Amino acid sequence: MDPMLPRRYRVLRARPESAGVATVDLAPVDGPPMRFAPGQFNMLYAFGVGEIPVSISGDAAAPVLTHTTRDVGPVSRAIVGLKEGDMLGVRGPFGAPWPVAAAKGRHVLVVAGGLGLAPVRPILTHVLANRADHAGLTLVYGARSPQDLLYADDLRDWRARPDATVEVTVDHARPGWTGRVGVVTTLIPRALAGVAPDSVTAFLCGPEIMMRFCVQALGQIGIPPSACWVSLERNMKCAVGFCGHCQFGGDFICKDGPVFRYDRVAARIGVKEL
Template identity: 40%
Template sequence: MPREGAAAEAGPDPAADPRTNIYLPRLAVVDRVVDEIADVRTLFWHFEDPEAQRAFRQFRPGQFAQVTVFGTGEFPASLPASPTEAETFFTVRQVGSCTAALHRLRAGDRFGVRGPYGNGFRMDDFAGQNLVFVAGGIGLIPLRSCILYALAHRSQYGRILVFYGAKTPRELMYRENLRSWEEAAGIECHLTVDQPGEGWTGHVGVVGGLFKKPGVQVPIENTTAFVCGPPVMFRFVIRDLTGMGLSPQRIYSTLERYMKCGVGKCGHCCIGVAYVCLDGPVFTCEQIQKLGEDI
């Protein structure tokens, strides 16, 4: 570290300035709250400071933010909104104390956000490719951004396919999006549930089963796949896709880890040679296998 003696010791305190203090959350306001499925809630929000809002809106699909709920703590959350959409939001399942506290927030309440962090999906790298999205349960949250981004830049990509499964019809997320994807041209959306009911007439079974559904043809040539979901589903889908001939280098996923800082300092999310917060959370399946930890 360059030091020029006592004279250099004076100068602005990097921790006092919000522009250089990477740990300082910015104040955000909840616009409205929408229940997605049981225990999962979406909060639309904006920054109080328009400058912070403008800077944040440069985020990429697949990035994440650190969310502070005052009095409880801070946690990482994916950004399910696409930067091509007007509104920013978090979709969060209630699993611990912080997420429970976030669920208690109402329109007008303040909370803290810093970010965006992480590598995100380099969507330009997939130009000209077929995109296959495979999600299970709340695994659709991080992929939603990517799907909407691709649809907003429809002409840049080949076929776009979405395979999405949940335990029950009630647990299918982002239903408005699902409906429009099922109806829209330019996207092939296939849904499945493990346990049908409530007038479900669609496919029943695991997500991987959709690949063999009559009328479905999963492209392998010139294709990139995005897989996100519970560990068991992940393992089987990867097996199916690689079995069909897709290289692990062409399959992407995002990793979730316990994180405190989001900026490569606290050490909690470091696996193998990677810091999930800096080098991820987006990794190829090949990279994940090399890192050698459970997903």
């Protein structure tokens, strides 16, 4: 299949998540459903508007392809505005996945900030479906406000699981919010109480500054940067390593990433304009 040629997908279901954020379930108009690994992304083409990279946020074992998008500009606005029955062009999947298989037997820690819950959601669905393969599962998730929390139904289901720890926090509470307030870093030591640091593999996704501080906080409790994986975003055009738009030092985010082991990119994260 030509990686530069979008396939036509139809919207089976479109649902709002929070202000300006929506999730769509897609199915190909013809041909088999897409197979992908957690952490990969697609190039979504809103016909007549443009094409953008968006992480796959659904279950890798499900027959539908799911994406969650925030309206920040023309293309993402067109995707957030899609309705059931609408068409979208899809190229992919692209990129290096989260190394979930390598975390077999280990305690999986997922740390997400804001829309960063979308690219790690396939890790959570996979680990929960294969829970016996892992020593434990902890999710630490932070959003700006209670209204910005994604996947309300999933959060409720995940919290009800006796074999997972789920900690949620918001930067700014609203009346009626009885949960935690504060940054995700403060929740990490408590969320991992009783867990052996050398058993943890951490997957982090969110603003780069959040990931940097979280890796520092993990280091303070004995979890090294080499056990931490992050997902990075840069502008993209081709998604297959031709155009150079996504260059990040010696790597192309589209083909060498978007998922990287933290110690391999630590010196570059935080460098302005890189």
